[in-house]
Amino acid sequence: xxxxxxxxxxxxxxxxxxxxxxxxxxxxxxxxxxxxxxxxxxxxxxxxxxxxxxxxxxxxxxxxxxxxxxxxxxxxxxxxxxxxxxxxxxxxxxxxxxxxxxxxxxxxxxxxxxxxxxxxxxxxxxxxxxxxxxxxxxxxxxxxxxxxxxxxxxxxxxxxxxxxxxxxxxxxxxxxxxxxxxxxxxxxxxxxxxxxxxxxxxxxxxxxxxxxxxxxxxxxxxxxxxxxxxxxxxxxxxxxxxxxxxxxxxxxxxxxxxxxxxxxxxxxxxxxxxxxxxxxxxxxxxxxxxxxxxxxxxxxxxxxxxxxxxxxxxxxxxxxxxxxxxxxxxxxxxxxxxxxxxxxxxxxxxxxxxxxxxxx
Amino acid sequence: xxxxxxxxxxxxxxxxxxxxxxxxxxxxxxxxxxxxxxxxxxxxxxxxxxxxxxxxxxxxxxxxxxxxxxxxxxxxxxxxxxxxxxxxxxxxxxxxxxxxxxxxxxxxxxxxxxxxxxxxxxxxxxxxxxxxxxxxxxxxxxxxxxxxxxxxxxxxxxxxxxxxxxxxxxxxxxxxxxxxxxxxxxxxxxxxxxxxxxxxxxxxxxxxxxxxxxxxxxxxxxxxxxxxxxxxxxxxxxxxxxxxxxxxxxxxxxxxxxxxxxxxxxxxxxxxxxxxxxxxxxxxxxxxxxxxxxxxxxxxxxxxxxxxxxxxxxxxxxxxxxxxxxxxxxxxxxxxxxxxxxxxxxxxxxxxxxxxxxxx
Numbered sequence: 001x002x003x004x005x006x007x008x009x010x011x012x013x014x015x016x017x018x019x020x021x022x023x024x025x026x027x028x029x030x031x032x033x034x035x036x037x038x039x040x041x042x043x044x045x046x047x048x049x050x051x052x053x054x055x056x057x058x059x060x061x062x063x064x065x066x067x068x069x070x071x072x073x074x075x076x077x078x079x080x081x082x083x084x085x086x087x088x089x090x091x092x093x094x095x096x097x098x099x100x101x102x103x104x105x106x107x108x109x110x111x112x113x114x115x116x117x118x119x120x121x122x123x124x125x126x127x128x129x130x131x132x133x134x135x136x137x138x139x140x141x142x143x144x145x146x147x148x149x150x151x152x153x154x155x156x157x158x159x160x161x162x163x164x165x166x167x168x169x170x171x172x173x174x175x176x177x178x179x180x181x182x183x184x185x186x187x188x189x190x191x192x193x194x195x196x197x198x199x200x201x202x203x204x205x206x207x208x209x210x211x212x213x214x215x216x217x218x219x220x221x222x223x224x225x226x227x228x229x230x231x232x233x234x235x236x237x238x239x240x241x242x243x244x245x246x247x248x249x250x251x252x253x254x255x256x257x258x259x260x261x262x263x264x265x266x267x268x269x270x271x272x273x274x275x276x277x278x279x280x281x282x283x284x285x286x287x288x289x290x291x292x293x294x295x296x297x298x299x300x301x302x303x304x305x306x307x308x309x310x311x312x313x314x315x316x317x318x319x320x321x322x323x324x325x326x327x328x329x330x331x332x333x334x335x336x337x338x339x340x341x342x343x344x345x346x347x348x349x350x351x352x353x354x355x356x357x358x359x360x
Numbered sequence: 361x362x363x364x365x366x367x368x369x370x371x372x373x374x375x376x377x378x379x380x381x382x383x384x385x386x387x388x389x390x391x392x393x394x395x396x397x398x399x400x401x402x403x404x405x406x407x408x409x410x411x412x413x414x415x416x417x418x419x420x421x422x423x424x425x426x427x428x429x430x431x432x433x434x435x436x437x438x439x440x441x442x443x444x445x446x447x448x449x450x451x452x453x454x455x456x457x458x459x460x461x462x463x464x465x466x467x468x469x470x471x472x473x474x475x476x477x478x479x480x481x482x483x484x485x486x487x488x489x490x491x492x493x494x495x496x497x498x499x500x501x502x503x504x505x506x507x508x509x510x511x512x513x514x515x516x517x518x519x520x521x522x523x524x525x526x527x528x529x530x531x532x533x534x535x536x537x538x539x540x541x542x543x544x545x546x547x548x549x550x551x552x553x554x555x556x557x558x559x560x561x562x563x564x565x566x567x568x569x570x571x572x573x574x575x576x577x578x579x580x581x582x583x584x585x586x587x588x589x590x591x592x593x594x595x596x597x598x599x600x601x602x603x604x605x606x607x608x609x610x611x612x613x614x615x616x617x618x619x620x621x622x623x624x625x626x627x628x629x630x631x632x633x634x635x636x637x638x639x640x641x642x643x644x645x646x647x648x649x650x651x652x653x654x655x656x657x658x659x660x661x662x663x664x665x666x667x668x669x670x671x672x673x674x675x676x677x678x679x680x681x682x683x684x685x686x687x688x689x690x691x692x693x694x695x696x697x698x699x700x701x702x703x704x705x706x707x708x709x710x711x712x713x714x715x716x717x718x719x720x
Contacts (some may be wrong), residue, residue, distance in 0.1 A: 141618065153550060156558060188606040190513060197599065198516060225608030229616045238605075241558065244550040245602055246609040248585030253613040256499065258590045261621075 001189065008040035008063075009329045011322060012103035014094040015045030016072040017110025019312045020030040022049055025109065030057040030066070032326075035319075039326055041058045042103050043152035044069050069093050073110050074309060079117040091115060091300025095122045095279035098304040104329035107321050110134040114188035116154055116299060116308075123302040131155045131162045132301035133240065134308065135173055136247060137324075141231040149228060151240035152247045159275075161202035163187065164211060170235035171217045171299040172340050177298070177324065180234050182216055186223030187236035188246070196222065208237075208294050214342065257326055298328065301341070305334050367690045368400035368423075371682060373464035374454040375405030376432040377470025379672045382409055385469065389424070390417040390680025392686075395679075396643035399686055402463050404450040429453050433470050433672060439477040451475060455482045458664040464689035467656075467681050469669040470653060475608050476514055476659060476668075483597050483662040484542035486698045490517045491522045494668065495533055496607060497684075501591040504538050512607045512657065518599035518645035518708065523547065523564035524571060528700050529660040530595035535692035537658075537684065540594050542576055546583030548606070556582065560649045568597075574649035575700065659689065663703070 001246050003224060013029065014023045022045055029041055040063050043050060047068035054060050069090040073082050092112050097103040099122050116134070127130060130254050133151035140147040150170050151158065158166070167185045176181035187205055189197040194205065205221065212219040220233055228236050238246070266272055299306040305328050309321035328334070364681050375382045382405055389401055400423050403410060407428040414420050416511065425494050428449040433442050446452050451470050457463040457667040459482050468475050476494070483491060493511035500507040507642060508606065518526070528546045534543035547565055549557040554565065565581065572579040580593055598606070665688050669681035688694070 008555075141616065155520065156550060164397070188605060190516060190601055190608075225605045225610075226615070227614035228609060229612050241550055242602060242605055245548060245585045246605055247376050248550075249588060249606040250585075250613040251607050252586035253610040254617060255586070257614060257617050260500070 008038055008087060009105075009326055010040045010042055010103040011325050011329070012042045012094045012097035012106040013044065013322075014090050014106070014108035014110055015043050015050055016090040017108045017306035017307070017311075018071070018114075018318075019075065019109075020235075022046070023053055024313065024315055025277065025318055026050065026053040026060070027315035028059065028066070028153035028313070028322065029229060030059050031315055032322040033059040033063050034059075034322070036326065038330075039063070039322065040229055041065070042067060042094075043095050044093040044097070045072075045324055046070075046090075054148060067097070073114050075111050075112055079110055079111070079113040080110070081115055082114040083121060086114070086118065092122070093119060095119055095306065096165070099123055101247060105305045105307065105325040107307045107309060107318075107325050108310055108314045109318065109321075112153070112297075112308055112311075117304065119299050119302055119306045120302075123304040125304070126301050126341055127284045128305060128341045129165060129169075131165075132299055133166050133169060134297045135300055136297045137172060138250070140229040142234065143231075144180075146178065147229065147234055147236060147242060148174050148178070149236045149247065150300065151239070151243050152237065153244035156239065156241040156244075158200075160200050160203035163200070163209060163237055163239070164207040165301070166237045166292070167208050167217065167219075167235070168211070168215060168340050169337055171215060172236050172333065172337040173298060173328075176333035176336060177328055178234070182218055183234040184218045184220050184232065185235045186220045186227060186233040188222065188228070188236055188242060189222040192222045192224060194222070205238075211269075227302075242346055296324040298324070300337065303334075303338075305329065369465075370400045370402055370463040370688055371685050372449050372457035372466040373401045373404065373682075374466070374468035375403050375410055375467045375471055376429070377449040377475075377671075378669070378678075380437065380468075380674060382406070384675055385643035385674065385678055386410065386417065386420070386435060386672070387675035388682065391675055391679035392682040393417075393419040396683070396686065398690075399682065400421070401425070402427060402454075402457050403451040404457070405432075406430075406450075407561065411428070415451050426701040427453055427457070433474050435471050435611060437471055438476055439471070441475040442471070442474040443477055446474070446478065452478060452482070455479055455664075455666065456692045457621050457698055458666070459483055465667065465685040467667045467678075467679075467685050468671060469671055469673045469678065469689055471671075472513070472668055475666065475671040477713050479659050479662055479666045481665075483664040483666070486661055486701055488701045489525060489529075491518060491525075492659055493529060494657045495530060495660055496657045498588055498607075498610070500589040502590075502594065504540075505699075506538065507589065507594055508534055508538070508597060509596045509598070509603060509607065510660065511598065511603050513600045513604035513638045516599065516601040516604075518560075520560050520563035523560070523597055523599070524567040525661070525701060526597045526714060527577065527579075527595070528571070529697055529718060530597060532693065532697040532700050533658060533660060533688075534594050537698060538594070542578055544578045544580050544591040544592065544596040545572075545597060546580045546587060548588075548596055549582040549584065552582045554582070554583060561634050564597075564615055572702070573585070591683045607701055656684040658684070660670060660697065663698075664695075666688065 015025045029298045044067045073086040073089045073091045098106045134154045135150035136152045137146040138149045174180045297308040307325040404427045432447040433449045433451045458466045494514045495510035496512045497506040498509045531543045534540045657668040667685040
């Protein structure tokens, strides 16, 4: 496969999404281009704005093709409105470049709801996928530093077979994005005992248990919120309502604690002096908790991979999202995921097994 | 009312619940007794074990009545089993003392599920309450340091009228436990826009909006996970599944960050030295995040108040749960909550309004 792959992986970028505007996006691409010679960019947005930004970046020369678009999807635009009226937007063009096979993967910092809806309609769902999902990287105690959690907000509903598919899609992501050969999957619940939780969770527990061996995953069963960053699990599966609440609750908790840390080191003159001395230790802490390192929610279950960067992403965060997009595109992730979902939907005797291919 | 109140508020305590055993419980009571001369204790458990523990504590002399019980509810006991066979346990006796009006409020560090089920069956639901809830104190940016969140796990289900009742019960708790005259209520969702979320949330939004003025609460509408510790809200309302996941996710996030903080200050010799110097600042931080300060989930919606202390509570945490129980009992909280729930269930023209009483 790789012998026929082009030297450069082409990433389709929405230059106009995000709170910080195209300057932050272009600066992020420059960081990525400097580190990785195998990336090329298709950049969608306002050409007169983008040209001088790119001209300033030595690392981007000859690496970026600009596709001019007239319009921008605003952060507060209603997804359905964008769907009807957004043909001239940079977001639309960014996704269509993947649809048309001009690019391998798409990245946008724009409006999540609009990006999800456009991705679903333009790329369409993979055969056999009922609900696509958004997967995020969650800081964890595992050696790689991150676990995968899905769905964190593509759809507020999920039935038992959706949760089974999330388990399969999350496992594919863990293999191809994090390099984990046999991912450990946990199903989020309010307790680890099998009798706990909604009926749909009990049924999903059974479905995933039965599918685990063929899918080469280790199903650890129910996990609780406290286990999400644990090193006993690699992928946490839940519906998009619960996942979104959990993700934002963790964000709120981290913000609160970071605020307390700042205050505890500025309350007295002595504490301020101490903070100077403790700078290296606090810096190491900040680095480990830096949300920019984990930037990039991935839309799973579509004919093409879309990486959603934070709306407020700065150049470092955008570069991190680009790196994730590159890794997934190079691994042939989406084709493997499609095979995985298809096989989990077949009867066992019909399963031709794509295990070997996916682990290769 | 207060003129007829007994000088001492009697707190019914389960001495045998909890991971640390009766010694930690008795030490916690001694801390409370030292600080507060208006508390008396009804202590349920194994008399031969408890007598020497109490004899050692000067502050507890003449303040504790021991009620001997033969049996203990273990932490892994099935609630239904305790319900059928638990008549001789210290937990059962602890709750029955409230039922029999021998005590004003109950405190236990034992098995949450069993405590909830026993409380529901022995104390029964308040008239008009469909589902009781567990409310917890959540560290926040508000001046008092805590917000109230409910339900965090009494029942995994909640319909729109349940969520309305949670809003009313949480508001009563905020008034009587935290001294907030006009509590601000938020309804947990995946976005703040009114079109977001499950239908039951939209319907609850409407119910709470309509009830807000009569109930003297400020309904701030939908809030997200990131807003739970915010200073824009005092009470966060959600179903017991989502609330339990959020609570445990926050716990997991706080644990992870605390671990990172420890490691960042021990990675190098210089960092270890720095940590010594930073000890005061780190100590202040630890104090603000100390879960023992917020110890005590409160069961709301029953004929009597039950405070659930952490299973692993140490004496400081137990004393903190006792203080909360005392504050709620002294405020006549449960009677006011009953009146509030009753009034929210009546038609507006029938509402005789208990506002003045509750705010007194």
